[in-house]
Every structure is written in C-alpha cells, then in structure tokens.
Amino acid sequence: MIREFFVWVRVFLSRRRDGELEEELGFHIEQSIEQKIAAGMIPIEARRQALIEFGGVERTREECVEKRPGWLLDSVWQDIRYAVRGFRRNPLFTVTVIVTLALGIGTTTAVFSVVDRILFRSLPYAHDDRLVSVGLVQSLERQEFMLGGFFYEWRDDQKPFESLSFERGVNECNVTEANPVRLHCAAVAANFLPTLGVSPVLGRNFLPEEDLPASPKVALISYGLWLSRYNRDAGVLNKAISIDDHLVRVVGVLPKDFEMPRLQATDIVVPAAVDVAAQHTVNSGIGYPMWAFARLKPGVNLAEARAEMEPLFRKTQLWIPAQIRGDFKLQVRSVRDRQMQSAYRAAWILLGAVSAVLLIACANVASLFMARGAARERELAVRMTLGATRNRLVRQTLIEAFLLAFAGAFAGCILAEILLRAFIAIAPTGVPFLIKAHLDLRIVLFTIAVSLVCSLLFGMIPALQMPRIVALAARATNSGAHARVRRILVSFQIAMCVVLLAGASLLFESFRNLEHQNLGMETHDVLAVHIPLTSARYQTGQAYMAFYLRVEQALRQIPGITAVGISDSLPPDVDSWHDGVRLNEMLIDGKAVALAGTGGTAVVRRVTPGYFGALGVPIVEGRIHRGRT
Numbered sequence: 001m002i003r004e005f006f007v008w009v010r011v012f013l014s015r016r017r018d019g020e021l022e023e024e025l026g027f028h029i030e031q032s033i034e035q036k037i038a039a040g041m042i043p044i045e046a047r048r049q050a051l052i053e054f055g056g057v058e059r060t061r062e063e064c065v066e067k068r069p070g071w072l073l074d075s076v077w078q079d080i081r082y083a084v085r086g087f088r089r090n091p092l093f094t095v096t097v098i099v100t101l102a103l104g105i106g107t108t109t110a111v112f113s114v115v116d117r118i119l120f121r122s123l124p125y126a127h128d129d130r131l132v133s134v135g136l137v138q139s140l141e142r143q144e145f146m147l148g149g150f151f152y153e154w155r156d157d158q159k160p161f162e163s164l165s166f167e168r169g170v171n172e173c174n175v176t177e178a179n180p181v182r183l184h185c186a187a188v189a190a191n192f193l194p195t196l197g198v199s200p201v202l203g204r205n206f207l208p209e210e211d212l213p214a215s216p217k218v219a220l221i222s223y224g225l226w227l228s229r230y231n232r233d234a235g236v237l238n239k240a241i242s243i244d245d246h247l248v249r250v251v252g253v254l255p256k257d258f259e260m261p262r263l264q265a266t267d268i269v270v271p272a273a274v275d276v277a278a279q280h281t282v283n284s285g286i287g288y289p290m291w292a293f294a295r296l297k298p299g300v301n302l303a304e305a306r307a308e309m310e311p312l313f314r315k316t317q318l319w320i321p322a323q324i325r326g327d328f329k330l331q332v333r334s335v336r337d338r339q340m341q342s343a344y345r346a347a348w349i350l351l352g353a354v355s356a357v358l359l360i361a362c363a364n365v366a367s368l369f370m371a372r373g374a375a376r377e378r379e380l381a382v383r384m385t386l387g388a389t390r391n392r393l394v395r396q397t398l399i400e401a402f403l404l405a406f407a408g409a410f411a412g413c414i415l416a417e418i419l420l421r422a423f424i425a426i427a428p429t430g431v432p433f434l435i436k437a438h439l440d441l442r443i444v445l446f447t448i449a450v451s452l453v454c455s456l457l458f459g460m461i462p463a464l465q466m467p468r469i470v471a472l473a474a475r476a477t478n479s480g481a482h483a484r485v486r487r488i489l490v491s492f493q494i495a496m497c498v499v500l501l502a503g504a505s506l507l508f509e510s511f512r513n514l515e516h517q518n519l520g521m522e523t524h525d526v527l528a529v530h531i532p533l534t535s536a537r538y539q540t541g542q543a544y545m546a547f548y549l550r551v552e553q554a555l556r557q558i559p560g561i562t563a564v565g566i567s568d569s570l571p572p573d574v575d576s577w578h579d580g581v582r583l584n585e586m587l588i589d590g591k592a593v594a595l596a597g598t599g600g601t602a603v604v605r606r607v608t609p610g611y612f613g614a615l616g617v618p619i620v621e622g623r624i625h626r627g628r629t
Contacts, residue, residue: 032049032050033046033047033050036049036050075392076395076399079395079396079399080399080403082396083396083399083400083403084403086400087400087403087404090372093368093372094404096368097365097368097369097404097408098404098407098411099408099411100361100364100365100368100408101361101365101404101405101407101408101409101412101451101454102408102411102412102414102415103357103361103412103415104357104358104360104361104362104408104412104454105358105361105408105409105412105416105447105450105451106411106412106413106416106419107354107357107358107415107419108354108355108357108358108412108450109412109413109416109439109443109446109447109450110354110415110416110417110419110420110423111350111351111354112351112354112443112446113416113420113437113438113439113443114347114350114420114423114433114434114437115347115348115350116442116443116446117433117436117437118340118343118344118347118433119344119347119348119351121442123335123336123339124198124255124257124258124259125196125197125198125335126196126197126198127197127295128197128335129334130162130295130296130298131195131196131197131261131293131294131295131296131334131335132161132293132294132295132296132302132305132332132333132334132335133261133291133292133293133331133332133333133334133335133337133338134146134154134161134164134292134294134309134331134332135291135292135331136150136313136328136329136330136331137328138327138328139327143338144291144331144333144338145289145290145291146289146290146291146292147279147286147287147288147289147290148274148276148278148279148282148286148287148288148289148290149279149280149286149287149316149319150286150287150316150319151164151166151279151287151290151292152276152279152280152287153312153315153316154292154309154312154316157312158294158308158309158312159308160296160297160300160304160305160308160309161294161295161296161297161305162294162295162296162297162298163191163194163195163294163295164195164292164293164294165188165189165191165192165194165195165196165292165293165294166188166189166192166272166290166291166292166293167186167187167188167189167192167260167261167262167272167290167291167293168187168188168272168274168288168290168291169186169187169264169290169291170184170185170186170260170264170265170266171185171187171532172184172185172532173185173243173244173268173534174243174245174534175241175242175243175268176242176243176244176245177241177242179229183225183267183268184264184265184266184267184268185243185266185267185268185269185270186260186264186266186268186269186270187269187270187271187272187273188269188270188271188272189211189271189272189274190205190206190207190208190210190211190271191208192206192269192293193205193206193220193269195293195294195295196261196293196295197295198254198255198258199255200220200252200253200254200255201223201253201254201255201256202226202234202236202237202252202253203220203237203250203251203252203253204251204252205220205252206218206220206251206271210271211271211272211273211274212273213273213274213275215271215273216249217243217246217247217248217249217270217271218248218250218251218270218271219241219243219248219249219250219251219268219269219270220250220251220252220253220254220268221250221252221253221254221267221268221269222253222254222258222266222267222268222269223253223254223255223256223258224256224267225267225268226253236250236253237250237251237252238250238251243268243270244534244535244537245534245537248270254269261291261293261335261338261339262291262338262339263339272290274288274290286319286320293335302332302333302334305332306330306332309330309332310330313330353500353503356496356499356500357500358450358454359457359492359496360493360497361454362454362457362458363458363489363490363492363493363496364493365454365458366457366458366459366489367489367490369397369401369458369459370485373397398455398456398459398460400459401455401456401458401459402451402452402455402459404455405451405452405454405455405459406448406451406455408451408454409447409448409450409451412447412451413439413444413447416439416443416447417439420437420438420439423437424437519571519572520572520617521571521615521616521617522615522617526614526615526616528570530570531548531551533547548566548608549566549608551566552564552565552566552608552610563610563613563614564610564614565607565608565609565610565611565613565614565615566608566610566611567605567606567607567608567611568605568606568607571605571615609624612624
C-alpha cells in the first residue's frame with residue numbers, strides 16, 4: 001500500500017513537470033532555429049530544418065515521459081480519460097455495447113450461479129471425493145438403499161471403506177416447548193457426521209453409547225434453528241427440549257452449510273438407536289430400510305470398492321426370497337453422483353447455451369467496434385503520424401474494450417440477480433441446489449473473469465487493425481479486410497443463432513409433450529396435502545385412521561370442494577419407501593398358484609372410497625370398494 005501511494009504521488013508530481021518538459025523542448029528547438037538564422041537561413045526555412053533535425057516532437061515527448069517513475073500509470077489514466085470522452089461523444093454506441101454485454105454476461109452469470117454447485121463447487125464435506133453411497137437398487141427403487149441386516153454384516157466384514165454409516169431418513173417432528181413448531185428430524189448413526197467429515201460448530205458429536213436403544217435421548221440442532229429459535233445462544237448446550245413429547249438434551253450445533261447427503265431439509269439430528277439384534281430377525285433377517293454412506297480408504301477407487309463389496313452382497317443376497325432375488329443389484333457411487341442424478345447433462349446444456357449467447361454478444365460488440373474503428377481510421381492515422389506507437393494505439397483500443405466490458409458486467413450482475421430470482425420462482429421442485437443459488441464472491445469473480453475474456457474477444461480484432469496512411473486523405477475509409485472480418489462475424493452469429501433456435505425448439509416441444517402427457521388421472525384443480533402424524537400421540541392404525549376420517553369429513557364441508565380422497569402415498573411416484581406397499585407375489589381367486597418367480601413387484605396404495613373421484617380416475621370394470629381401512 002505504501003509503495004502504491006508513493007507511485008501515485010510521483011504520477012501527480014510528474015504532471016507538474018509537464019510544463020517544464022515543454023519549455024525544455026521549446027528551448028532546444030529555438031536554439032537550433034537561432035543558430036540556423038545566424039548561418040544565413042531565412043526564419044521559415046530555419047524553423048523547418050530545426051524541426052527536421054530534432055525529429056518528431058511527440059515521439060521525443062513520449063520518450064522523455066517514459067523515463068519518469070510511474071509513467072505507465074499516468075499514461076493509462078490518460079487513455080481512460082480519452083476513452084470516456086469518446087464514449088460521451090458517441091452515447092448511442094456506448095449504450096448499445098453496454099446493453100448487449102449486459103444481456104450476454106447477465107444470462108451467463110445467472111446460469112453459472114445455478115450450475116456452479118452441480119458442476120464445479122465441492123460438497124460441504126471434508127475430502128468429498130472419497131464419500132460414496134452404498135446400497136441396493138431394485139426395479140421400483142432406483143436410488144440405492146440399505147437394509148439393516150445387510151448393513152451390519154457389511155460393516156463388520158467390509159475392507160474398502162475407512163468408515164461406513166447410515167441414516168434412517170428425515171421425518172417431521174414437533175418441538176412442543178414454548179412456541180411449538182413442526183420441524184424436520186433426521187435419525188442417524190453415531191459415526192454419521194465423522195464419516196461425512198463434519199464437525200459441530202458448537203458442542204460435540206454423538207457418543208457411541210448414545211446410539212443404543214435404551215440410552216438417554218440427545219440431539220444436534222441445525223445452525224438455522226440455533227439462529228432463529230435460540231438467537232445463537234451458547235447456553236443452548238445441554239438444554240432439554242421437548243421433541244414429540246420426549247425430553248431431548250442438545251449436545252451440539254451443526255455447521256451453517258451442513259446438508260444431508262440426500263439433500264433433505266433437516267432441523268434436528270438424533271441418534272438412530274437401532275436394535276442391532278432385531279435387524280437379524282425382522283423381515284426374515286433383512287431388517288428395516290436405511291441409507292448407507294461410506295468414506296473410501298486413501299488410494300481406493302469406486303471400481304475397486306465395488307469389486308470388494310460384491311462377495312458380501314452375494315453372501316447376504318441369499319437372505320432375499322428366491323423369487324425376487326434377481327431383482328436386487330449392488331450399487332456403489334459417489335455422493336455427488338447420487339445428489340446430481342441427471343442434472344449433470346442439463347447443467348452442461350444450460351452452460352453451453354448461455355456460452356453461445358455470450359459469444360454472440362461478443363461478436364455483435366466486435367462488429368460495432370470494427371465499424372467504429374473504420375469511422376475513426378483517419379483519427380488513428382493522424383495519431384500515428386504525430387508519433388503514436390502501434391502499442392499505444394492497441395492499448396487505447398483494449399482499454400476502451402475493458403471499460404465497456406466492466407460496465408456491461410456491472411449491469412449484467414443486476415440482470416443476473418433478477419433472472420436468478422425468476423428462475424427460483426418458476427422452476428419446479430427437485431432441481432438440485434437451485435433454491436440455494438445466489439450471487440456470492442465466487443460468482444462476482446466469475447463475472448469479472450467473463451468480462452475480461454469478453455473484452456479480449458471483441459477488443460483484440462479491431463485493435464490489431466492498424467490504420468492506413470491513405471486514411472489521411474479522407475474522413476472515413478472502408479477496407480476489404482474490415483469487410484471480410486465483419487462478414488465472418490455475421491456468419492458466426494447466424495450459425496450460433498440457428499443452433500440455439502433449434503435447441504430451444506426441441507426443448508419447447510419436449511416441454512409441451514410433458515405438459516400434455518396423459519397420467520391417467522385429473523391434475524387440474526386438484527390439491528394434495530401431506531399430514532404426518534407422530535407415533536407418540538397416534539400409536540395404533542385405528543387412531544391414525546380416525547384422525548384422517550375426521551379430516552376428510554371436515555374438508556367436505558368447505559365450499560368449493562367437490563371430492564375428497566385419502567391415500568397413504570401420492571401417485572404417480574413409486575421411487576420411495578413411503579409410496580405404497582410392495583407385493584412380490586399375488587394369489588388371485590380361481591388360480592391355484594401364486595404369481596411368483598418373475599422378479600418383479602407391484603405397488604399397493606391404501607385409499608378411501610373418494611380417492612378415485614378426487615383424481616378423476618374411471619373404473620373400467622367392477623366398482624369402487626365401500627369399506628374403509
């Protein structure tokens with residue numbers, strides 16, 4: 001900072017010496033003129049000869065200035081002031097360039113802020129490249145899951161993982177202390193956070209003994225809950241809170257950027273407290289469903305881990321009934337791949353599309369600069385004649401490009417914020433990380449880098465087009481080289497526009513087909529409400545059903561509601577353990593044997609009689625059941 005200060009001081013002091021330099025140059029010229037007059041020359045001829053012998057005054061002045069400390073900063077500052085004056089003289093050109101760049105840079109920045117986390121940013125875990133998701137996949141469960149019996153067998157015998165842990169899922173829970181609120185509670189193993197490489201920002205992690213079925217209940221709370229409900233009070237540690245009518249002691253606070261590997265919203269994390277012995281007896285020894293995650297040992301890759309886990313899978317696969325055994329497969333993949341799913345391809349397509357838009361914007365601006373350069377060719381030729389060097393003219397053109405690019409970047413950031421909010425408002429649910437997308441320092445640095453690249457793209461071509469001497473004889477000229485370059489730029493823009501329009505047309509057609517896809521049920525003017533109940537208050541199936549029937553009766557009394565139905569799952573999704581009940585074999589009346597051995601499964605939903613009427617599903621044969629279960 002001190003060195004820069006003195007450089008600027010020298011710059012301003014050097015301006016005071018400009019008058020002295022002019023006086024000195026004038027003195028030398030006058031001395032030469034006087035000598036020639038004394039030798040017998042007439043004054044006009046003496047002055048002409050003196051100037052010829054002295055050389056270019058402007059070139060000499062430049063050489064003298066370059067000997068001063070800080071001359072480059074002073075020269076750049078002069079170029080900036082000259083560029084700004086030129087922009088003021090031609091406001092239409094300036095506004096057109098800034099708006100064009102704002103559109104290109106703004107759309108690119110908005111899309112980059114969305115795809116950054118998907119394609120480039122690390123996950124909020126230590127050494128996230130070594131985190132993997134481990135489990136089984138099946139025809140109706142494409143996302144890998146784990147079964148309790150499998151997990152504990154694999155945990156004790158596996159070799160490729162540094163640690164193996166699990167979560168039981170995230171369910172809604174009630175905090176019933178002062179100001180009751182419904183939150184999201186996750187049940188995890190004691191070593192879940194260490195496996196992810198996450199440490200609490202306050203307090204500690206779960207102890208192994210706290211993960212036993214009969215252990216005292218403890219919990220970790222999210223940073224957001226600590227901020228909103230407890231005002232970042234460190235006294236929240238060891239505080240007892242009531243969760244679903246059970247007292248739970250808070251032992252720590254999760255980091256601000258913590259997220260579950262399956263991206264569920266989470267406010268409270270509690271130990272799963274799984275009865276290990278029971279997992280080997282329930283459901284014929286396969287246990288209850290869970291989701292497993294592991295950390296690879298250093299030097300072990302995914303292929304090696306999968307190969308080492310295959311024998312364990314084959315061994316425990318024998319516990320699955322033979323008729324559906326072939327429907328289960330082992331899957332080991334990175335946590336990033338599990339989170340992103342098919343978003344990778346969509347993210348690259350979006351980034352490629354906006355990059356094409358940015359290139360079109362740069363080509364447009366380059367054409368504008370070349371047209372402006374053709375109009376200024378006489379001016380530049382005069383400056384070269386007066387002694388301006390090629391490097392000085394190139395620098396002047398690039399400085400003008402940089403100034404306009406940064407102005408376009410500033411306007412582009414404002415546009416990007418507007419577009420980003422629009423994306424979040426209209427986008428469907430399930431787009432990874434969209435809700436968290438925002439303009440942070442990383443995005444601003446990206447915008448600055450994009451503006452620098454843009455300025456080089458559209459500024460370098462006109463900067464390299466040097467003025468011709470013939471331009472001194474005319475106000476403006478038009479060279480064949482300029483015309484050829486502009487034709488190339490126009491051809492490039494047309495080609496890119498055709499590609500973008502074709503892609504946009506295909507995407508629009510796909511979207512229209514999805515909008516008109518026949519789902520076999522009515523979706524317009526149909527509302528779905530999820531009402532979870534806690535097992536602490538509703539301990540039997542009859543209690544659950546009695547509550548929902550009361551809700552159904554109350555909804556029927558609301559004006560405007562024509563039909564009400566209740567189901568245990570929401571169609572058409574069947575890719576979740578919470579969507580329906582799976583049957584692996586059926587025995588139909590009149591058939592002597594069960595339909596088994598196909599390796600497939602069927603989904604059964606429990607519904608009330610009004611379910612089909614609410615969704616507009618016709619009964620093609622038979623009738624709607626009248627009973628309620």
